[in-house]
Amino acid sequence: MRDAVVLADADNFFASCETVFHPALRGRPLVVLSNNDGCVVSRSAAAKALGLANGVPWFVIRDQASRLGVVARSSNYELYASLSRRMMILMSHFFADQERYSIDECFLRSSLGVIRTRHHAAVMRETVLHGLGIPVSIGIAPTRTLAKIVIRLAKHDPHRGGVATWPSCQEGDIARATSPSRTADDLLAQTPIGDVWGVGRRLSKRLLAAGIPDALHLRDADPVLIRRRHSVVLERTVLELRGIPCPQPPSDASDGRRTGRILCSRMFSHPLGGTDDAIAGALSVYAQRACTRLRRQGSVCSRVSAFCSGRPRSPSDPGAWAERTVILDDPSDDPLVVAAAACGALRGRLDPDSRYVRAGVMLTGLSDRMTYDSTLNGLGARRDDHRLGSVLDLVTGRYGPSRIGIGCAGIRSVSRDHDIADDWGMRRSLLSPRSTTHWEEMAVVHAV
DNA sequence: TCTGGGGTCCTAGGACCC
DNA sequence: TCTGGGGTCCTAGGACCC
Structure with a gap:
């Protein structure tokens, strides 16, 4: 008997997360916005029914949406990441070999046969719905590509109870899915x-x-x-x-699994001039965040790239662009080294007359820290920097990213609707409480 | 005025090695 | 005069994903 692929994908994940601690939002048209409250990235079923599209800039539809009674929320990444972790843990108990494919979906493997797999999947769905309040759809098929197709039935056909199986393996072995089937052909043709x-x-x-x-x-x-x-x-x-x-x-790459490169970049809340010190501040913050990810996966990097881009002033204008890669003498995960490299990379290379809207830091040439430490170069390199990075991680984990930083990323004012700084940092004016990750924002329940 | 962020894999071409 | 062949590694760029 062949194994089946079980694909589990949360419905309208970000929008669903917003309703977990605000049940009054259930059934209402709700949209979640990208960074800086830029554009729509997730919609509740009711918002989709109103014809609101993904990817549309919020300022374009804001008036129309408010007339229609649409509720908008800024992206609450802390909440989504926390609910995602819980959802994944719940699901990992039902099938083998879970692979977290994105924040809201995972692949699992079942060798239980079709009928028991369907039953198991239905129980898994109920467990997540009742335990977490997040609706999940499930597609069962012989391959991932077919699971991706059949899960649409689970999402759109209310008679299926959120679980859909590839036609032709409804009753029998999953391997029979490869035999010709009229319904399978119809589904592919559609x-x-x-x-x-x-x-x-x-x-x-x-x-x-x-x-x-x-x-x-x-x-x-x-x-x-x-x-x-x-x-x-x-x-x-x-x-x-x-x-x-x-x-x-x-x-x-979650849970510390290794990735080939680490990128941290953001749009500013408003354009910054080429001579603005805030750009170096942003690069320093991004470099430190990238280093946190680097240490989490146990790597060091040998190349640090920094870039900064402006907004095109006309369709033919590509916009200002500055980028440079610095090669480190010794591969490192030290935030001091990486932040200095990132800031130094663009020093004197920005056009004073341009307005910049985005900056980023990319770390490449990644290698395993333990392996590097044991090489001749690694033995010769200064290794006493690990403690600084670890301390930064500890303090940040406990008190939040705004409380500690080095150099240009030092003490900054803290506000809930600005991610890190009150000047250039991310704007999140419609942020819901981060109920699962911040004590002071915990949900309050009244008993009557 | 305002339009996200962070990854993946593949391919082609150049450098380098034996 | 005539100037190999096969391999690896690295990088940039393109396409795609959620």
Whole structure:
């Protein structure tokens, strides 16, 4: 008997999280906004029913939305990350080999057979709904790509109770999913090519032009030809659509798993001039955050890149852009070293007449700290810096990111609706309480 | 006036090595 | 005069994901 892929994906995750401690919001049109309250990134079912789209700038629809009684919230990352962790832990008890694919979805593996897998999945869904208040949809299929397709039925067909299984393996073994099935073909034919997992805008245009308008046509395309004309990635998608699993390496970096590079970048709450000291302050803060992630995954970096970009003034104007990479003499995870490198990288390279709207720090050339420490270079490098980083981590973990910092990122004023600084930091004017991560914002329950 | 952030993999091409 | 071949590693850029 073949194993089944179980895909669990929270419904409208950010919007659902907002209702957990505010049950009065349930059923109401609700949108969650990106950083700086920029654009819509999550919508409740009622907001979707009103025709509000994802990705729309908030200032464009604000008036219309308030007329329609839509509630808006700033992104409350602390709350979402905390609820995500709890949701993942709950689900990890039901099936093997959980892989957290993103903040709101995970893949699991079941060898229980189709009927028991469905039952188990339904219990898992109820457990998360009642234990956490987050609705989750579940797709069961022989491969990830098919699970991604069938989960749409779970989300949109209310008769399915939030769980959908790939047609043709309803009753029997998951392996039978590879045998021909009218309903499976119908489902593939109803899936536009751009909705297939791994096919983005560019690729779907090319495939449409090549006479492949939907998932069914892609499944029946010649894999060799697809590989030659497109890529080995798309060839794998063809095989997965045929029910043949093509394993992918784990992609998730949470829980300290290693990633290949670390990027920390943000838009400013308002444009900053090229001579503004605040830019160095921002780079220093981002460098320290990046170092925290670096230490969490037990790595050191050998390259520090800093960049700063301006807003285009016209469609033909690419906007101001400054970027430089510094190579460290000794790979490091020391916030002092990395912040100095990031700030130094752009010193004197910013245009005084330009207005900048975003800055970022990227760490690359990552290697395992223990392995590096044991090399000849590592033995020669100063290693007494670990303690500073660890202390920063401890203080930040306990008192929040605004209470301690080095250099330009030193003591800053603290306000709830500005992430770190009162000048350039993220604007979050519609932030809900961070009920699970901040004592002073804990939910209050009244007994009557 | 205002439009997110952080990852992944693949490919091509150059440097380098034996 | 004639000037190899096969491998690895690294990087930049493109496409995609949530």
